[in-house]
Amino acid sequence: MNTRIVLTKRPSGWVDESCFAVQDCAEPVGGPGDVLLEAIYLSTDPYLRGRMNAGPSYAPGFEIGKPIVSRVVARVIASGNSRFAVGDVVWGFLDWALRSVVPRGEGLHKIDTTLGRISHAVSVLGMPGLTAWVGAIEIGQPAPGDTAYISSAAGTVGQLAGQFAKRAGARVVGSAGGDDKVDFLRDRCGFDAAFNYKTGSIDEALAEHCPQGLDLYFDNVGGSTLEAALRHARVGARIPVCGMISAYNEVDDPGIKGLQALLTKRIAMTGFIIYDHVHKLAAYQARVAPWLRSGELVFQEDIVQGIEQAPAALIGMMKGEAIGKRLVQVAAE
Ligand SMILES: NC(=O)c1ccc[n+]([C@@H]2O[C@H](COP(=O)([O-])OP(=O)(O)OC[C@H]3O[C@@H](n4cnc5c(N)ncnc54)[C@H](OP(=O)(O)O)[C@@H]3O)[C@@H](O)[C@H]2O)c1
Numbered sequence: 001m002n003t004r005i006v007l008t009k010r011p012s013g014w015v016d017e018s019c020f021a022v023q024d025c026a027e028p029v030g031g032p033g034d035v036l037l038e039a040i041y042l043s044t045d046p047y048l049r050g051r052m053n054a055g056p057s058y059a060p061g062f063e064i065g066k067p068i069v070s071r072v073v074a075r076v077i078a079s080g081n082s083r084f085a086v087g088d089v090v091w092g093f094l095d096w097a098l099r100s101v102v103p104r105g106e107g108l109h110k111i112d113t114t115l116g117r118i119s120h121a122v123s124v125l126g127m128p129g130l131t132a133w134v135g136a137i138e139i140g141q142p143a144p145g146d147t148a149y150i151s152s153a154a155g156t157v158g159q160l161a162g163q164f165a166k167r168a169g170a171r172v173v174g175s176a177g178g179d180d181k182v183d184f185l186r187d188r189c190g191f192d193a194a195f196n197y198k199t200g201s202i203d204e205a206l207a208e209h210c211p212q213g214l215d216l217y218f219d220n221v222g223g224s225t226l227e228a229a230l231r232h233a234r235v236g237a238r239i240p241v242c243g244m245i246s247a248y249n250e251v252d253d254p255g256i257k258g259l260q261a262l263l264t265k266r267i268a269m270t271g272f273i274i275y276d277h278v279h280k281l282a283a284y285q286a287r288v289a290p291w292l293r294s295g296e297l298v299f300q301e302d303i304v305q306g307i308e309q310a311p312a313a314l315i316g317m318m319k320g321e322a323i324g325k326r327l328v329q330v331a332a333e
Helices: 047-051 118-122 127-139 156-167 179-188 202-209 223-232 260-264 274-294 307-319
Strands: 002-007 020-025 035-043 069-079 089-095 099-102 147-150 171-176 193-196 214-218 233-241 268-271 301-305 325-329
Touching: 002 307, 020 307, 035 089, 035 118, 035 307, 069 118, 089 099, 089 118, 118 127, 118 325, 127 156, 127 214, 127 233, 127 274, 147 156, 156 171, 156 179, 156 214, 171 179, 171 202, 179 193, 193 202, 202 223, 214 223, 223 233, 223 260, 301 307, 307 325
Parallel strands: 147 171, 147 214, 171 193, 214 233, 233 268, 301 325
Antiparallel strands: 002 020, 035 069, 035 099, 035 325, 069 089
16 A cells, blocks of 8 residues: 555645645556666755645645645655666655656656765755755855845754855854854854744844845745844845745735835845756766765754655644754655
8 A cells, every 4th residue: 555645735824734644545556668666765944835826926835635745755666667777776756755757757866876865956955956046146146245144044954054154254153043053053063153033133134143234135934034134234245035935824914014124225135046046956966975975064854754654744844843854754665
């Protein structure tokens, strides 16, 4: 028997486990040209929360009664397709199920297992890593002498955005929701300073750690964190808007105060979606994989075991349980 995770109802406000069901279901059957997969790692990502809503977003909404879909690392266990052999490890946007069939293998990407761990294909060497690069480097344009502030800095994207800005010569400050996360940023990721936004005022922390103000704010959070960053931004600051996770589980949009700073301080605030940058992935991997291998770049994963734990793992990720990239492992590598 196969097992899958389906969405049973649309959340209003904070998503909880009653929105999901763990279901037994029939084993998938492939036809000619199809590829049969065994899932190994399910990726949990904040944008999945938006896909649980009915309204349109940049990715299509999930259907009630149908499986959650995210980036999944999987092994080919049967193939009627000359592009994929049994034993190949691939990633694709797949159902949260132990086994699935992909018609004609469309949308599957073979993972180059020489580059890093196979899980890295959906994290540091995949789209989340490229997200950190595009936001921190291409949009953020850090230069020696700059001060860069990263929110949700101990998360998947944040830990990398900070390290990339640091490599470009900036002084890097991060915020995160736990003292263990703050230690991780300072001691493992080489951030110049870090603070716990849950135990003090963000304004006071930015005044203390960024006394000259911010040249770059990498926004993962939105809300009051963005408002504080606008108050501490310098003239000519750049704000790559990567995400606004503080709003994803809110029913109403409370808005952002202080946008006049964009005008008075000539701030460039730029939203971006990584799907527009996929063509840069191979060059990004070639640049970053050697840093990862040599240990110059740190990347932390948080792996939860078992498909039945996937809903709790996803909710917990949004609540800040994990340091680094949260994955759900559903089969041995
Ligand atoms: N633009 C794009 O194409 C793109 C691509 C990938 C990701 N993103 C965005 O990038 C951001 C980070 O994604 P990720 O995958 O790296 O997730 P992540 O940072 O690994 O995990 C989410 C983190 O958000 C933090 N958080 C939750 N609620 C918060 C709040 N109210 N205030 C401050 N922090 C809060 C939690 O950490 P704490 O313990 O620190 O609170 C949690 O660990 C998200 O906003 C996501 O939507 C955008």
